[in-house]
Amino acid sequence: MEIRHCTDRRFENICDSTKALLTHEDTGYVSTYYERSAMRLLTEHGRIFIKGRSGSGKSRLGIRLLATLSENKSRTPVLLTSAEEWKLIPKTTAHDRRRYIVMLDDVFGSSNFVPSSVDGWKRTFDIMWPSIESKHIFLVITSRPEISIQCENELKKYDLMQDMPCVTLDEGEYILQESEKRKMLQTICPTKSGLMPKEIQDIASARATLGFPQCCKFFASSKQAQSKGVSFLFQAA
Numbered sequence: 054m055e056i057r058h059c060t061d062r063r064f065e066n067i068c069d070s071t072k073a074l075l076t077h078e079d080t081g082y083v084s085t086y087y088e089r090s091a092m093r094l095l096t097e098h099g100r101i102f103i104k105g106r107s108g109s110g111k112s113r114l115g116i117r118l119l120a121t122l123s124e125n126k127s128r129t130p131v132l133l134t135s136a137e138e139w140k141l142i143p144k145t146t147a148h149d150r151r152r153y154i155v156m157l158d159d160v161f162g163s164s165n166f167v168p169s170s171v172d173g174w175k176r177t178f179d180i181m182w183p184s185i186e187s188k189h190i191f192l193v194i195t196s197r198p199e200i201s202i203q204c205e206n207e208l209k210k211y212d213l214m215q216d217m218p219c220v221t222l223d224e225g226e227y228i229l230q231e232s233e234k235r236k237m238l239q240t241i242c243p244t245k246s247g248l249m250p251k252e253i254q255d256i257a258s259a260r261a262t263l264g265f266p267q268c269c270k271f272f273a274s275s276k277q278a279q280s281k282g283v284s285f286l287f288q289a290a
């Protein structure tokens with residue numbers, strides 16, 4: 054009884070801090086084609102893998118999906134940080150029919166591949182699968198591609214990871230369109246909203262190791278970057 058009580062309290066704490074994260078406003082959110090695609094894939098398949106380089110917007114997109122689905126479909130949003138926390142999610146019963154949307158951000162490590170984290174998830178994927186397959190729980194996972202590639206082959210044998218719909222931000226069909234980049238510039242760093250069309254075109258066609266939203270964020274907060282003007286964004290974008 055005491056153990057159940059502690060488990061419930063831990064889970065409530067996780068739910069409370071997730072809600073706090075969802076209501077914390079960073080800058081305004083710029084809606085994108087990749088966001089709409091991710092939402093469609095998630096509602097169709099009940100799970101989605103969001104990949105993308107650092108600063109491309111994986112965490113922000115994941116949080117956005119949690120916020121939208123908790124409002125529209127009344128799913129309880131839950132951000133878990135370790136495999137061990139999965140068992141805290143209450144089982145569905147006749148009295149408790151709550152549904153969830155769970156996010157595992159940087160699931161295999163944030164800046165580096167973390168083998169112990171992968172081992173934890175490997176032990177848990179088969180336990181997770183029935184509630185994801187039945188859509189009792191929706192699942193959002195994120196990772197930088199250079200991290201996830203290190204374990205992708207060994208994870209293919211798990212039902213959960215097989216045919217997992219995937220959106221890679223700012224790659225292929227999900228590449229940011231010029232209009233989306235312009236909106237991001239205006240939303241994240243309003244001081245640069247007076248960019249000339251040629252400058253925007255240059256920014257939109259260039260590439261960098263850091264994601265475009267993060268470049269805008271850095272530009273907005275750095276006097277030094279602002280003094281270098283568009284040449285900074287041009288190098289970084």
Ligand SMILES: Nc1ncnc2c1ncn2[C@@H]1O[C@H](COP(=O)(O)OP(=O)(O)OP(=O)(O)O)[C@@H](O)[C@H]1O
Nearest residue numbers: 079081082083107108109110111112113266267270
């Ligand atoms: N669609 C968006 N609209 C507005 N701001 C955005 C959007 N996407 C990302 N950002 C902002 O850009 C910054 C980088 O985004 P985020 O932290 O989600 O990137 P990430 O891919 O998770 O990076 P990392 O791999 O380092 O964790 C954040 O400040 C975030 O709020």
Ligand SMILES: [Mg+2]
Nearest residue numbers: 111112113158
């Ligand atoms: Mg992130």
